Amino acid sequence: MGDHPSRRGRTANELTDQIFEPPLKTEILRDEIYCQIIKQLTDNRNDTSERRGWELMWLATGCFTPSTNLTREVLQFLRSRRNQISTDCVNRMQKTQKNGTRKYPPHQVEVEAIQHKTTQILHKVYFPDDTDEAFEVESSTRAKDFCHNIANKLMLKSSEGFSLFVKIADKVISVPEGDFFFDFVRHLTDWIRKARPTRDGSVPSFTYQVFFMKKLWTNTVPGKDxxxxxxxxxxxxxxxxxxxxxxxxxxxxxxxxxxxxxxxxxxxxxxxxxxxxxxxxxxxxxxxxxxxxxxxxxxxxxxxxxxxxxxxxxxxxxxxxxxxKWPTFGSAFFEVKQTTEPNYPEILLIAINKHGVNLIHPSTKEILATHPFTKISNWSSGNTYFHMTIGNLVRGSKLLCETSLGYKMDDLLTSYISLMLTSMNKQKSVKK
Structure with a gap:
């Protein structure tokens, strides 16, 4: 808040990380943060300090709530102040109570938004037809809600099978539907930063783009939507x-x-x-x-x-x-190098779609094998590989592929199987 002189200039995110990381890890510190901010906002005659205090309160209410004992006092304090931010803090706190606590401190976009006195964050989203549109995203917005909002605005019949993707550096990564949107982007930027340190030790800045695309094509029928x-x-x-x-x-x-x-x-x-x-x-x-x-x-x-x-x-x-009409409709294709199966060519085309994992000859495009999701017992991936076990874990056949896109194959397989299990459970409950 500027009340204590600092010897060196620090970026806003460095300061907010220092304030919010400990309480996100240790619940008992959350009340402490709220008490300190309220204390410093009470009878504060320094306009700059007070403005920064409200910025911190706005960020805090979007990250975590105080304990049940303190919630009433904090709401009472916020309602006793007559300014736009305090009203917004009440709404944010109620949304955080409903949607849960964030995992990561505020993203740079959130910090910059409140510093520029805007409590509405609009995020640009790109679509496959080369158009884009801005959508409002809140601190409590999870990927699933974001997808619903986009689908509704575009008048799609359903958001099933659609996903948000974040493009950062040379990677395009799907956002898990249960994650808070800003948590995921924050986690991703931190991960890329650690993986690619700069030579002079400075903090590299990574810009990212958000795409909304069809990911799972299980129920896609042309002409239906x-x-x-x-x-x-x-x-x-x-x-x-x-x-x-x-x-x-x-x-x-x-x-x-x-x-x-x-x-x-x-x-x-x-x-x-x-x-x-x-x-x-x-x-x-x-x-x-x-x-x-x-x-x-x-x-x-x-x-x-x-x-x-x-x-x-x-x-x-x-x-x-x-x-x-083709068995490869709606596939994600991966060109990989395989060494485990001597009957298959070394360079193999793998298509993951609603039928399972299809192994395709790269020249003739013949499907050599289709492994339905029900037969895949295990899979894993790393920076340079994707590994899959078909059938019994001990006696089943294994496929080891060299690829830099293992993370995408892994994610697709997990998502298709998760969708398959969800629909199976729905059918069971209907029968009951």
């Missing part, structure tokens, strides 16, 4: 097709190419002559050289003309309906 198809499903499936991950015939590729062109250009035929130069944007990369550019052009235009009058929105759904 038009907004989800337009904003998410089409734009998330398109890159996988173009990278050549699916097994796709030349006819289907031309058909899909015509739909992709229609999404891009609608009924505008003036660009059709450019198709040979656009092939990488229309045809799977492994099939581009399977026909001459002029052959592709002829085929694509043929299908394009058949779809005359179709809107670009309808073309997106039609595109999804074709891919939906």
């Amino acid at each position: 038009s907004y989800a198809d337009q904003i998410f499903h089409y734009h998330q499936e398109l890159p996988k097709l173009l990278r050549g991950y699916h097994k796709c015939g030349k006819e289907e590729a031309a058909q899909l190419g015509a739909l992709i062109y229609r999404v891009k250009c609608g009924d505008n035929k003036s660009g059709l002559a450019n198709i040979p130069r656009m092939l990488r944007e229309l045809i799977p990369s492994d099939l581009v050289k399977a026909s001459s550019p002029d052959d592709w052009k002829r085929h694509i235009i043929g299908y394009y003309n058949k779809n005359a009058g179709m809107s670009s929105e309808e073309a997106k759904v039609e595109f999804l309906r074709i891919i939906y």
Whole structure:
């Protein structure tokens, strides 16, 4: 609060960490923090000190509540003060009582918000169709609530299967739905900082971006939710097709190419002559050289003309309906190196989807094996590997993969299995 002179300048977060880390770890200190802040806010004639005291009170009420014995006194104190922040502190304290205690001290975004006298934090969220929107996030917002808010605002039929992802440094990590949003981002930035120290010992700053995307495709049916198809499903499936991950015939590729062109250009035929130069944007990369550019052009235009009058929105759904028939629809694909199974190629394509873990030949795109989630008994991951046991823990077969994306495979497997168990439990309770 500036009442005690400090010898060196420190960042706001250094100070708030020092104040809030101990009470978050030791419950008995929480009352002490509230008592000290109230004491320093009582008859304080220094405007700067008082302003900072209210900033601390605002941050405290979003992190933890005092004990039952002290709660009434703190609320009485807050209600006796006539300012906007005290009213906001009462609301924050009630939300913290309802939603639970945070694990980490306030995030930099929260500290900066109250220092700039704003009690409303708006966070930008990016979507797969290259649009973005700002959403209000509170200290007590858990990832699940955040997902619901986004789904409601975008008028999606359900938020099931959707997740928030945080992109930081070179990683994109899914936010567990039960975590407080700011806790997770705080944990992530601290982890990256420790993993990548700077040479001069200074604290590196990491910017992050938040994405909202479809993660689990268990109940995804094209045409069932038009907004989800337009904003998410089409734009998330398109890159996988173009990278050549699916097994796709030349006819289907031309058909899909015509739909992709229609999404891009609608009924505008003036660009059709450019198709040979656009092939990488229309045809799977492994099939581009399977026909001459002029052959592709002829085929694509043929299908394009058949779809005359179709809107670009309808073309997106039609595109999804074709891919939906494939066993690899809605997959997350991983190129890995495996050494445990001599019958499989060393470089393997793994697709994780609603059917389980699929092992795919990277050249022919044939599915070599599908391991349903019910048969996977154990899995683990590290910085350079992903390990999985199929069947019995002792006599089952093992698959060890070299990959830097083990954390993503691990998380997907955990999430799909968790969703499967939840729906099984729901079915059981319905039968009862």
